[in-house]
Amino acid sequence: xxxxxxxxxxxxxxxxxxxxxxxxxxxxxxxxxxxxxxxxxxxxxxxxxxxxxxxxxxxxxxxxxxxxxxxxxxxxxxxxxxxxxxxxxxxxxxxxxxxxxxxxxxxxxxxxxxxxxxxxxxxxxxxxxxxxxxxxxxxxxxxxxxxxxxxxxxxxxxxxxxxxxxxxxxxxxxxxxxxxxxxxxxxxxxxxxxxxxxxxxxxxxxxxxxxxxxxxxxxxxxxxxxxxxxxxxxxxxxxxxxxxxxxxxxxxxxxxxxxxxxxxxxxxxxxxxxxxxxxxxxxxxxxxxxxxxxxxxxxxxxxxxxxxxxxxxxxxxxxxxxxxxxxxxxxxxxxxxxxxxxxxxxxxx
Amino acid sequence: xxxxxxxxxxxxxxxxxxxxxxxxxxxxxxxxxxxxxxxxxxxxxxxxxxxxxxxxxxxxxxxxxxxxxxxxxxxxxxxxxxxxxxxxxxxxxxxxxxxxxxxxxxxxxxxxxxxxxxxxxxxxxxxxxxxxxxxxxxxxxxxxxxxxxxxxxxxxxxxxxxxxxxxxxxxxxxxxxxxxxxxxxxxxxxxxxxxxxxxxxxxxxxxxxxxxxxxxxxxxxxxxxxxxxxxxxxxxxxxxxxxxxxxxxxxxxxxxxxxxxxxxxxxxxxxxxxxxxxxxxxxx
Numbered sequence: 001x002x003x004x005x006x007x008x009x010x011x012x013x014x015x016x017x018x019x020x021x022x023x024x025x026x027x028x029x030x031x032x033x034x035x036x037x038x039x040x041x042x043x044x045x046x047x048x049x050x051x052x053x054x055x056x057x058x059x060x061x062x063x064x065x066x067x068x069x070x071x072x073x074x075x076x077x078x079x080x081x082x083x084x085x086x087x088x089x090x091x092x093x094x095x096x097x098x099x100x101x102x103x104x105x106x107x108x109x110x111x112x113x114x115x116x117x118x119x120x121x122x123x124x125x126x127x128x129x130x131x132x133x134x135x136x137x138x139x140x141x142x143x144x145x146x147x148x149x150x151x152x153x154x155x156x157x158x159x160x161x162x163x164x165x166x167x168x169x170x171x172x173x174x175x176x177x178x179x180x181x182x183x184x185x186x187x188x189x190x191x192x193x194x195x196x197x198x199x200x201x202x203x204x205x206x207x208x209x210x211x212x213x214x215x216x217x218x219x220x221x222x223x224x225x226x227x228x229x230x231x232x233x234x235x236x237x238x239x240x241x242x243x244x245x246x247x248x249x250x251x252x253x254x255x256x257x258x259x260x261x262x263x264x265x266x267x268x269x270x271x272x273x274x275x276x277x278x279x280x281x282x283x284x285x286x287x288x289x290x291x292x293x294x295x296x297x298x299x300x301x302x303x304x305x306x307x308x309x310x311x312x313x314x315x316x317x318x319x320x321x322x323x324x325x326x327x328x329x330x331x332x333x334x335x336x337x338x339x340x341x342x343x344x345x346x347x348x349x
Numbered sequence: 350x351x352x353x354x355x356x357x358x359x360x361x362x363x364x365x366x367x368x369x370x371x372x373x374x375x376x377x378x379x380x381x382x383x384x385x386x387x388x389x390x391x392x393x394x395x396x397x398x399x400x401x402x403x404x405x406x407x408x409x410x411x412x413x414x415x416x417x418x419x420x421x422x423x424x425x426x427x428x429x430x431x432x433x434x435x436x437x438x439x440x441x442x443x444x445x446x447x448x449x450x451x452x453x454x455x456x457x458x459x460x461x462x463x464x465x466x467x468x469x470x471x472x473x474x475x476x477x478x479x480x481x482x483x484x485x486x487x488x489x490x491x492x493x494x495x496x497x498x499x500x501x502x503x504x505x506x507x508x509x510x511x512x513x514x515x516x517x518x519x520x521x522x523x524x525x526x527x528x529x530x531x532x533x534x535x536x537x538x539x540x541x542x543x544x545x546x547x548x549x550x551x552x553x554x555x556x557x558x559x560x561x562x563x564x565x566x567x568x569x570x571x572x573x574x575x576x577x578x579x580x581x582x583x584x585x586x587x588x589x590x591x592x593x594x595x596x597x598x599x600x601x602x603x604x605x606x607x608x609x610x611x612x613x614x615x616x617x618x619x620x621x622x623x624x625x626x627x628x629x630x631x632x633x
Contacts, residue, residue, distance in 0.1 A: 052537055072540040073548075079541045085534035089556050098552075099542030150542070 001064055003028040003186050004049070004154055009058035011044055011210075018044040019055065020210035028153065031180050031187045033197040036207035037233065042190045045207070046156045049188070050079045062154065073102075077154040082162055084143035086131040092118070092142050093127030099150045117145040120179065137168050144176075148183060155180075157189040161196060173200055194234050198222060206230050228347050231273035238274045238317050239347065249288055250346065254315030257291040261344040269346040276306065277320035278343035281335050290338040293317065295329050309335060381609035382406055392603045406610035416594065416611065420618065423590040426580070427573035430512040431566045434520035437513060438565060439558070442524035446531075460521050463514060472511060472582050479507050479583070508584035516573055520565040527561025560629060567626040571619055591615055 002025035011019040018041045026032050034042040047053040049060055051072035060067045067075060078099070087095050096117050100110045118124055121141035131139060140160065147155055160176065161169045177200050180187045191197050197204050198218040206214045206221065206229075214226045225231035228239050242252035244265050249258040250272050259272045283290040293309035296316070305328045307319040319337065321328045329335055383396035385403045396402035410416045445456050463471065478484050479501040486498035501507060535557070539549045577592030584590075591611060599608035 050537075050541060052540075071546075072537070073543050073545050075541075079538070081534045081538055083532050083534050085532055085538035087535060087539070087553060098539065098544075102543035102548060146538075146542070 002026055003030075003063060004188075005059075005061040005064075006045075006049070007059040007061065009045070009048060009060065010056050011041075011048060011053060012056055017041075017210045019048065019058075021058070022211055024205060024212055024215070026154070026186055026188060029184050029186055031177065031200060031202045032189070033201040033204050034188065034190045034207055035192070035194060035197040035204055035233070037192060040207040041210035042192075042207050043158060044210075046079070046158055046188065046190050050077065050156055051075050076152065077156065078147040078150055078152040079156040080143050080147040080158065080160050082159040084131075084139050084163075086139060086142055086146075088131055090130075091127065092123065092129050092131070092134070095131065095142055096127075096146045096149050098146065103150070113149055117149040120148070120182070121145045121175075136163055136165075137172065140164060140172065144179070148179070148185070151183070152185055154186045154188070157187060159190055159192070161191070161193075169196070176200060198234070206233065208233075224345055225273055226348065228271055228273075231345065231347060235275055236318060237345075238276065238279075238315075240272050240274060240315060242271070244269055250344070252313070252315070254311065254313040255291050255317075256312030258288040259344045260288040260341055261346055262341040266346055266348070268348060271347045273345040273347055274317075274339060274343060275320075276318040277304070277322075279317065279319045279337050279339050281319070281321065281325070281329065281337065283336055283338035284340060285338065289341055289344065290336065292334065292336055295331055295333045295335060298328050298331060309337065311337075378609050378612050381605050382613050384606050384609075386604055386606055391605070393605050403606060406604075406606040407614075409607060410610045410614060415589075416591075419589050419591040419594040419611075420614075422588065423574050423576075423592060423615075424618075426508070426512065426588070426590055427570045427576075429509060430516055430573045431520070431569040433509060433513045434517050434569045435524075435562055435566055438517055438520035438524050439562070441517075441521050442528050442558075442561075443554075445521070445525045446528035457525075460518055460525075464518055468515070468578070471514065472579065475507070475511055475514070475583060476502060502583065503585050505585060505588070508580055508588055511579040511583040512573060512576065515576075515579060516569045519568045519572070523565045523568055524558065524561050527558055527564070531557060564626060564629050567622050567629070571622055571626070574619055574622075575615055 004024075004026040006022055006024040009019045009022045009024075010017070016039070018039075020041075022041070022045065024045075034045060036042045044053060048055050049067075051067070051070060055068070062075070062077065087098065090098070093114050096114045097110050100113060105113070114127070115124075118127060121144050123138065123141050123145065126134070126138065126142075131142065134142065140163070144160070147157075157176075161172055164172055173196060176187075176189075189197075189200065198221075201218055203216060204214075204218050204221050205212045208227075208229050214221055214230045221230065222234055225234060225237065231237040231239055240250075240252045240255055240259065242250055242254070242259070244267075245251040245258060248265055249260045250265055250269060251258055252272070259274070261272070291311050293311040295307055296310050297308040299306045299308075304323060305321045307321055307328060309317045309319050311317055317337070380396060381393065383402035383404065383406075385394040385396070385398070385400060386392060387394050394400075441460065445453060445460070448456055476483070480486070481498040481500075481502070483502070485501060486495070489495045490498065536549050536553055539553045540546070544552065575592045577590065577596045580588045580590050580593045581596070584593075592615075595608050595611045595615070598604045598611065
């Protein structure tokens, strides 16, 4: 049995559907990221599970038990808020101890567990500080310790790294991952940052318009996006419009070439995705899966360069150019592009 | 570098305002307090005459238990009014802070409405409601619930009613300001950690509202301490608050020096709560 099951969850705000008959299962001990743009319903999903919003229809089952009608304080799960929501009038130790006090945990055990939780997030000795005397990163850790001190089987995290600067984000991300393994709790983390979602998760669920449009391990979702939206949202793939040529290829007029995927082209293919970093500046094979274009822009990005190449048919392609392949061609240069058949991903919608 | 005069100009205007409308009247009142009462018009002889300053008014006010009682009564009434306004204002402020943006403005208007109605017509309305032949007594008598009119007007409850009605907005606004500044997720976090709604209110909402509540209390207390119209028009004859006594000394007894001495002492008595309020505001 999954730890958490969402069944046909629907939530409407006026005219907009925040959640649209959404189904999702989360296994015990799993790290799941919910990835989506603003308005995709990811935060609403978290708030419905925590009990701060009520679904219009559908069910939230935690270990098989229906949580509808159960108020937030009686739900055996915890949440870490995007703003951290620390209690400003309590010191760090009191913040962390709050949940244990509400449960009537005796003083001695409470103190021990608060100490453990603070040690777990590297904040020993900070118990007496008030939240406004802490840095952003420290506040984030207090919020995490406070949410984990009750040892929930399920922790919800709403953009937990969103307020941190880039350096701290990466390190804290790794720590989050380590904490999740250590505690064995299932983490459901909401993020709009695709790198974060891919780096931390066992599985990624991509949300659009209140529905899960793709769910799977990060590599699978990245390599085989199911829809146009996923392809563009994750890794900003080139989405090439066209139609099947009837001979196993996909005719793309904008490219002025034919795309030929590995294996058969599924019926109903409306477009194909091609990742920028899978396009080489030389033909890799004779015949299809190569095109010609003119370099319009070159942007140096440190570890690679991003080229905007106008293909013969008018389509603008994003092309990644690794540093070890030498200097990128200058603006205005005519280049020959090529890619492996395995890199062509047919998209259904 | 601009000339000194030009740089001083922006400060000169408020400076002039303060000198003319605050410092000068204060000095006049202080001079009055040391003047001699006479049977002339105006009924005083200046303190710089042949007899020198008169210290009699201060001595009288500081020694006579009648004036002590007036100060004590005013402080009690002001504290009672402030407490009443807090009690009534807190749920109102919570309602305002939780209202949707579309509702917030109309609700704020409703809170401020007493400010925009004239002060005296409002008191007139209370008198019309509360007097022996007033609406309430007439209604109760016509329903046969009472035989003789209840003594509603000129009573302590009527006094507090009028005071709370007049000063409630002073309490609601600072409470609302402190409640609406808060991150709503803080209360959700408490609930998420297992706090029942009552526990959330007790351990989070109330303590976080405490500085706002203290400010609201003082904002009501300070002006209420000197109030004289409401006790005069609604209160019992026994309500000899310092503001009312001051008014009587000035207009009825025509003893300007004693009235001025009372005014100076009232100001000194209010300095402490005013300083307290400023320290609270600086901390926020």
